[in-house]
Amino acid sequence: MSRFPSIGAHAQHPAYGVLRKVTDTASVMLADNPSIMTLDGTNTWILRAPDSVSCIVVDPGPLDEAHLTRVAACGPVATVLITHGHPDHEAGARRFAQLVNAPIRANNPSLCHNGAPLTGDTTVSAAGLRLKVLATPGHTADSICLLLEDDNTTAVLTGDTILGRGTTVVAHPDGKLADYLTSLRLLATLPPNTQALPGHGPELPDVTQIATAYLAHREQRLAQVRTAVEQLGGSPTARQVVEVVYADVDRILWDAAEWSVGAQLEYLRTED
Template identity: 80%
Template sequence: MSRFPAIGEHAQHPAYGVLRKVTPVASVMLADNPSIMTLDGTNTWLLRAPDSVSCVVVDPGPLDEAHLARIAACGPVATVVITHGHPDHAEGARRFAELVGAPTRAVNPALCHNADPLHDDDVIAAAGLRLRVLATPGHTADSLCLLLDHETGKAVLTGDSVLGRGTTVVAHPDGKLADYLNSLHRLADLPPGTLALPGHGPELPDAAEAARRYLTHREQRLAQVRTAVDELGGSPTARQVVEVVYADVDHSLWAAAEWSVEAQLEYLRTEN
């Protein structure tokens, strides 16, 4: 869960239930779970080298039997990876593991099934590919990205750390803004032209450039929050700050905005 999309994005999407090839080694299937927080739905990624029979599945998504069955039919599945523990990415993982008999790996040990938890710089070798784990906490404490360096090109699966559209919520108190800024700097250092394969929204041609845009956006929001705190005086609540900083944003998104503002206020208190 994570972002601030435009309103009115909930019509039936033509990509539901369809496996779409994005690169020679990465395909995506969109889960039918659209909402204010999930955009058109969760992207479930299937990764396999051109000569591999098996695949790696990233973020099986919600507990939707039809979606999980369609992904399972694309197997065999060598391993399952979860980018973070929010239900729109991980709720269906245990059921999916039962369907395909594959281990499930994540940073959080509670999300792992017949496998060890993942750590920064771990390498997952499966389906003819090598995926390097980048620990990218901030959206959540357990957020990770997966760097895929194949002869056909470089890509990074970003989960909710970078989205194909909109901005990411720092899910306070689990998510920390200081961690998120550090993670964005790490993504901004990726080689130019590294394709971003996000957990929601369309793929982006340059993950590093997207991360730099996010950093600029965060700096602007922090400046707005600082100004709002000064204008409001005392110790304003997150809701009071939201009403000032997000006055031009649809009110249906204010509850999500409060998460990020709580994280920003905590960051400013620590910074001072």
């Protein structure tokens, strides 16, 4: 679950509106949409080979004209890619595509515009780069990651499957815990020192370590949920389980926790 320690005075965040280079081929611009769920805001990624004029934009972010205009200024844009269909990542995509005259591609066909859907066997070649699409459902049914390999670095854009801080909500009922665990196991098999370039929060040096830690966290939570179900008896609601398992967590996070607990209860009913 995303954790956002403070949203006070967010307009002063030094990263808003600033293009920050992260690798030789990946730069990030932070959208000004902080919240409990989005941390400091949504990361919009701009990808291009060092000798490329055009770029790939991943997750244009919310419908924020100022943010979209600043990202558009990084163009020309060859294509727009969406990691999943939550509004903080894609609500601005259609407007952005108009600004830069580029196609939109996503796993969910309804989000695509003048471009084919992205599936687990898709490779995107643009802006001098090759991106391998990894199907990583769980946070949502349509979540994907994008594996970027070049001569100097290997990185994976993780959307909300892995965050730069905290852990991810399994957005039940669209998101499924069984799918999410499978996706984490896939990410844990990537080469060591593959950087994680997340949809929220800072980049991380080794996605395999983080995916392994996420798996351990999910197993711990599942054990806590099992115990809570036994204590409560019958068929407790997700909210009742949250009140037990997350008793020491700020209540402002309980609504988000309820999604993940709903996914855990479904998992226990169908997979255990």
